[in-house]
Amino acid sequence: MGPFADIDHESCLGFTKSKADGAEILAQRGVVLAGLQERLFANGRSGDTRSVLLVLQGMDTAGKGGIVRNVMGMVDPQGVAHASFGKPTEEELSHDFLWRIHKQIPPAGHIGVFDRSHYEDVLVVRVHNLVPRSVWEPRYDIINQFEDELIASGTVIIKVALALSFEEQGRRLAERLDRPDKYWKYNPGDVDERGFWSDYQAAYQAMLDRTDTPGAPWYVVPANRKWYARLAVTELLIDALERLDLDWPPADFDVEVEKARLAATRE
Ligand code: AMP
Ligand code: MG
Numbered sequence: 001m002g003p004f005a006d007i008d009h010e011s012c013l014g015f016t017k018s019k020a021d022g023a024e025i026l027a028q029r030g031v032v033l034a035g036l037q038e039r040l041f042a043n044g045r046s047g048d049t050r051s052v053l054l055v056l057q058g059m060d061t062a063g064k065g066g067i068v069r070n071v072m073g074m075v076d077p078q079g080v081a082h083a084s085f086g087k088p089t090e091e092e093l094s095h096d097f098l099w100r101i102h103k104q105i106p107p108a109g110h111i112g113v114f115d116r117s118h119y120e121d122v123l124v125v126r127v128h129n130l131v132p133r134s135v136w137e138p139r140y141d142i143i144n145q146f147e148d149e150l151i152a153s154g155t156v157i158i159k160v161a162l163a164l165s166f167e168e169q170g171r172r173l174a175e176r177l178d179r180p181d182k183y184w185k186y187n188p189g190d191v192d193e194r195g196f197w198s199d200y201q202a203a204y205q206a207m208l209d210r211t212d213t214p215g216a217p218w219y220v221v222p223a224n225r226k227w228y229a230r231l232a233v234t235e236l237l238i239d240a241l242e243r244l245d246l247d248w249p250p251a252d253f254d255v256e257v258e259k260a261r262l263a264a265t266r267e
Helices: 019-045 064-070 118-122 139-152 166-178 180-185 188-194 197-211 226-243 255-263
Strands: 051-058 080-084 111-115 155-163 218-222
Touching (some): 019 051, 118 139, 139 197, 166 180, 218 226
Parallel strands (some): 080 111, 155 218
């Protein structure tokens, strides 16, 4: 993997089709994803403890919310466990940084989605030294250990770093300021954070260098083209679910007996 700051943000990696084709393929792949997710959920109902966790990181406007809406929106919401992590509350700050994360670990059979995550504690926290280096520095190892334990307990972790360019973020923030229907997404603080762009790129690089583990690798997804990023994340989810090799859970009742009982019912 080359340096995070130097990737081609416009890239569609190996995907050579157009945006219109991409939208069509997304819809088709959404059907596949929904089928796999239903199997995961069905197995969860039958005692299978496995789950999937999608971790989304990216700068403001990188498209995290759009992935939640457009990718997770293609599957049954009852099987999705969504959590977003903003500025910690007083209570959260009084606990260990993983305290609020533990509470949102996806239940068996669910696909959990983290819109921001424990990684903020080595990103925004590192950039602004919200805690001393002696506190944030050990967090890389703490996170790796936390994720290893999560994997051992049956959660497949997919970590996505959305890679947006400085110019594209500028365009997206300008659009939020131009459109009353987008004001709600605009936060004056986003411009302050933009001023720390290169510090954030370095913090993302350190995160990738220190927490890209065999069990929970990072996927850097070019994010300047929203439609491409959505398709890429859909494929990552499909791939993870296919590797779980999920079958429909067998009946925990006697099918023939139940058919006979049903046939015998009268009004
Ligand atoms: P948004 O995702 O646009 O709602 O913004 C959430 C904000 O919360 C971002 O500016 C994050 O950097 C910030 N945030 C998330 N986690 C933390 C954390 N652990 N410490 C400080 N700020 C955080
Ligand atoms: Mg925001």
